[in-house]
Amino acid sequence: MTSQISPSRRPTVSSVSAWVLRGGVVSSSLVMLVGIMFTFAHGTMSIQRMKSDGFDYRPGIIIEGIRHGQGKRIIEAGIYLLVFTPILRVFASSILFAFQDRDRLYAVITFVVLLLTLAGLLWIG
Amino acid sequence: MSDAAQSIFWLCQVAGASFVGGVVGSISGLGGGIVIVPVLTLFMHLDIEQAIGASIVSVIAVSSGAGSVYVKDKITNVRIAMFLELFTAAGALVGAGYLARIANPQVLYVLFGLLLLVSLVPIFAKLGEELPQHVENDRMASYLRLNGSYFDKRLDRQVRYNVTGIPAAVGVMFAAGIISGILGIGAGVVKVLAHEVAMKVPTKVSTATSNFMIGVTAAAGAGFYLRRGLVLPFVVVPVAIFVLIGAFVGTIVMERMSNSIIRKIFALLLAIVGMQMLLRGILGGL
Numbered sequence: 001m002t003s004q005i006s007p008s009r010r011p012t013v014s015s016v017s018a019w020v021l022r023g024g025v026v027s028s029s030l031v032m033l034v035g036i037m038f039t040f041a042h043g044t045m046s047i048q049r050m051k052s053d054g055f056d057y058r059p060g061i062i063i064e065g066i067r068h069g070q071g072k073r074i075i076e077a078g079i080y081l082l083v084f085t086p087i088l089r090v091f092a093s094s095i096l097f098a099f100q101d102r103d104r105l106y107a108v109i110t111f112v113v114l115l116l117t118l119a120g121l122l123w124i125g
Numbered sequence: 126m127s128d129a130a131q132s133i134f135w136l137c138q139v140a141g142a143s144f145v146g147g148v149v150g151s152i153s154g155l156g157g158g159i160v161i162v163p164v165l166t167l168f169m170h171l172d173i174e175q176a177i178g179a180s181i182v183s184v185i186a187v188s189s190g191a192g193s194v195y196v197k198d199k200i201t202n203v204r205i206a207m208f209l210e211l212f213t214a215a216g217a218l219v220g221a222g223y224l225a226r227i228a229n230p231q232v233l234y235v236l237f238g239l240l241l242l243v244s245l246v247p248i249f250a251k252l253g254e255e256l257p258q259h260v261e262n263d264r265m266a267s268y269l270r271l272n273g274s275y276f277d278k279r280l281d282r283q284v285r286y287n288v289t290g291i292p293a294a295v296g297v298m299f300a301a302g303i304i305s306g307i308l309g310i311g312a313g314v315v316k317v318l319a320h321e322v323a324m325k326v327p328t329k330v331s332t333a334t335s336n337f338m339i340g341v342t343a344a345a346g347a348g349f350y351l352r353r354g355l356v357l358p359f360v361v362v363p364v365a366i367f368v369l370i371g372a373f374v375g376t377i378v379m380e381r382m383s384n385s386i387i388r389k390i391f392a393l394l395l396a397i398v399g400m401q402m403l404l405r406g407i408l409g410g411l
Contacts, residue, residue: 014196015197017192017193018194021196022190025190025193029366032362032366033366035362036362045132045359047135050357051169051171053357054355054356054358055351055354072358075359079182079365082185082189083185083347083351086185086341086344090210090341093203106207113214113341116214116215116217116345120214121347122348123222
């Protein structure tokens with residue numbers, strides 16, 4: 001017989017949100033720290049560089065840079081991970097509202113928030 | 126000083142400001158840009174747009190880090206957050222996609238600053254109040270099941286609360302979204318105001334719920350700064366990491382504070398942000 005999941009153990013919107021958020025901040029911090037270590041291992045750092053070296057958002061360049069062990073590109077991947085953390089949280093909530101809680105109203109609300117947020121992130125500016 | 130020593134000293138200053146920003150941001154629900162932006166522009170001599178770029182990433186970090194604690198401890202009202210996020214997100218799209226081209230940011234900063242200073246009045250009126258009294262759900266709040274309860278560690282009991290003033294809160298949130306969209310700030314201060322003044326939820330719920338929401342708003346606004354190269358990776362790393370440590374410390378402190386103390390802190394920050402926006406509009410920078 002399959003063991004029944006007790007109500008307190010069942011994933012809820014709150015517990016999954018907390019889990020996604022914590023996973024996101026911990027993993028992005030670790031990635032950024034690795035990037036810093038690679039940067040210092042491969043060269044020097046100056047205030048001038050810190051203040052002028054901007055983000056390159058293109059995923060292709062970031063992936064290429066990570067292949068070559070460039071610290072800055074690893075940091076950029078970490079920043080992306082952090083930026084997508086709240087969005088992933090909204091996505092996970094909409095799935096739970098829809099399929100676990102069967103709460104159609106909040107599933108729709110959350111899904112629209114997800115679309116609006118992605119539109120803002122990807123198209124604005 | 127040698128180059129390396131200078132860089133390390135510079136990074137320590139950034140780290141210190143970020144830690145303070147994380148503590149303040151997670152207690153008040155404002156995110157922390159209030160500390161980070163002035164420090165980065167005035168002491169670290171970054172451009173205002175680069176400072177806001179770093180601040181936006183830090184808001185996401187505070188919101189997610191502190192949010193994971195407040196949601197787990199069930200202080201955040203997830204339904205209120207998701208429902209109101211609809212209107213901030215829509216407002217931000219309208220603001221950034223359409224109004225940003227025609228609105229004058231200087232004028233907007235001045236108006237926003239004045240608005241915040243005026244909203245000190247209703248906050249002062251209930252400054253010493255611990256929990257809102259005699260609040261009934263309005264019709265929309267009942268339909269959306271927005272009322273809730275949380276365990277208050279300070280009062281050592283479960284606190285039940287109702288929610289009112291939804292139409293006003295919806296309007297305020299849409300306006301907050303427009304402001305975020307045009308000025309590129311999280312506008313967490315407006316979110317707390319809407320929860321606190323219009324909806325009359327307990328202060329801890331209003332700051333925790335605002336904290337939960339600002340990460341989504343900031344993520345939507347981050348694309349603008351990322352694409353323009355205004356996010357400096359080597360500045361963002363110390364900011365993000367120390368803001369996170371500050372945020373976790375902040376959650377421990379906040380849950381044990383009384384609601385009226387948190388409201389007093391919020392009132393002080395409201396006055397500071399109001400002045401900051403006013404000065405930014407008049408002088409530029411800050």
